[in-house]
Amino acid sequence: MSLFKEIFQKLFDHFGKQNWWPGETPFEVCVGAILTQNTAWSNVEHAIENLKKQNLLNFESLLKASPEIVAQAIRPAGYFNIKTKRLKNFLEGIAKEFGTFDALFHLSKDHLREFLLSLKGIGPETADSMVLYAFEKPVFVVDAYTKRILVRHRLIEEEADYFQTQEFFENALENDPKLFNEYHALIVMTGKNYCKKSKPNCAHCPLKEVNGGPILG
DNA sequence: TGCCAGGCCGGGT
DNA sequence: ACCCGGCATGGC
Numbered sequence: 001m002s003l004f005k006e007i008f009q010k011l012f013d014h015f016g017k018q019n020w021w022p023g024e025t026p027f028e029v030c031v032g033a034i035l036t037q038n039t040a041w042s043n044v045e046h047a048i049e050n051l052k053k054q055n056l057l058n059f060e061s062l063l064k065a066s067p068e069i070v071a072q073a074i075r076p077a078g079y080f081n082i083k084t085k086r087l088k089n090f091l092e093g094i095a096k097e098f099g100t101f102d103a104l105f106h107l108s109k110d111h112l113r114e115f116l117l118s119l120k121g122i123g124p125e126t127a128d129s130m131v132l133y134a135f136e137k138p139v140f141v142v143d144a145y146t147k148r149i150l151v152r153h154r155l156i157e158e159e160a161d162y163f164q165t166q167e168f169f170e171n172a173l174e175n176d177p178k179l180f181n182e183y184h185a186l187i188v189m190t191g192k193n194y195c196k197k198s199k200p201n202c203a204h205c206p207l208k209e210v211n212g213g214p215i216l217g
Numbered sequence: 218t219g220c221c222a223g224g225c226c227g228g229g230t
Numbered sequence: 231a232c233c234c235g236g237c238a239t240g241g242c
Contacts, residue, residue, distance in 0.1 A: 033223090040222040043240055078222090078239040086225085123225050143223050188223055196221070 004172040008179070011186040018185035021133035023048075027101055028057055029134035033126045034086050035077040046076035059101040063091040086121030093119045109137040124162045132184070138177040140169040141184040145191025152194060 001009075022041070023029040028048065035044045050073040051057040056065050071084040094101055097115065104112060112135060116127035128141045142165045150156040156165060173179060 036222085037224040038222065039224085039238085040240070043222080043238095046240090076239060079224095079237045080239080082226085082237055121225070125224065129223080141223085145223070184223085191223085 002172055004169060008173075008183050008186070011190060012182065015186055015189050018182060018189065020181055020185040021129070023133075025057075026105075026134035027059055030090070030130045031057065031062070031087065033129040033133070034090065034121065035074060035083060037079070037083070037086075037126060039078050044077045047074040050074065050076070059091065059094070062087065063095060082121070086119075089119050089121050105135060109135075109139065112137070113139070124166075128166075132177060132180055136177050138175045138180055140166050140173070140180045142166045142169075143184075143188065143191075145194070146184070146187050148194050148196070149187065149191055 021029045021032065023032050031051070032044055032048060035047050048057070051062070054069070054073060056062050056070070056073060062070065067084050067088065070087060071080045074080050074083055074087075077083060093115075094104065098104065104115075107115065109131060113127055113131050116122050116130060117124070122130075125141060125143050128139045131137050131139050132141055142162050147156070147160070147165055150160075150165065150168070151158050156168060160168075169180075169183070173183070
């Protein structure tokens, strides 16, 4: 078994199934992906709740809602002004290019990804989170935790960019959206245990050794 | 109190 | 091409 499969297995055995993404519909997943940019999910939950209460958590309603209303609703998620713009860019981009949200389901993975990345406010992680968790196409989502863990264990260089890190996983694993789904969720769980500033082999952090050593401390 | 959170953009050098 | 500040709330 490959190293990356072994790591996955140990994380899965330790943490169990994560049932990601926390969202009831593909549209909700997309909105959550934007709202959680550099933000704790607990804050996003309040914003999502507000949108639900006001019946704004669907494509048509959110598209029509005024920026002021949206900003007020998503306030708990932080960066509410810029995130309002990003949501609007997303919604208006879809309306202009495809007409409906559901039309996105007919796009190929690469076309979908390319379209999302063309929108201001949607970068690689947000796009890939949508592609994987809303549209269930096989891309490996990389985030700050992913890089932090790999760098800590000297599996990648500090300088590795998003796409290099992503290839690292995608080359090592079968192209399975369910696997990518679970793996990324487990990495987020694991990453919370790594302090941000510590050097490799920080005493507080788990996963002290990967090659030949115990994965979980 | 300060630091951190499931990024991304835009302006300066 | 890099580097860096701005964006903002809530939890520990």
